Amino acid sequence: MSVEVITKEDLQAFRLQLLGDIKQLLGEKTEVAKEWLKGTEVRKMLKVSHGTLQNLRIAGKLCYSKIGGTYYYRYKEIIGMLESGMEGVS
Incomplete structure (x- = not known):
């Protein structure tokens, strides 16, 4: 024996490795994006005002769904808008 x-x-060394693994696992969970975002989340993401977000809706540059009094936006469309350079945003 x-x-x-x-x-x-x-x-x-074991503690540091374990903490690193835990942080990596937790980080992976937070990176998963939601499919639908509320207007407040979109405004923070795009760093625009309420009025600008409304103008994007009215102009048809950003598709949305309205449930009750809350607007929801597809995450993929927001990313697409960012990648295209957000042309026309004032």
């Missing part, structure tokens, strides 16, 4: 000695340095 062989005996292996574990030092404080070994435990510290």
Whole structure:
């Protein structure tokens, strides 16, 4: 039977590796984007005002769904708009 000695340095290295793995797992979960975003989330993402978001809706540059009094926008369309350079946004 062989005996292996574990030092404080070994435990510290294990702790750092474990924390890194946990952070990576948690980070992967937060990167998953929702399919639909509320207007407030879209405004923060695009860094635009309420009025600008409304103008994008009215001009037909941004498709939406309205449920009750809340507007919802597809995440993929927002990304597409950002990639196209958001032409026409004032």
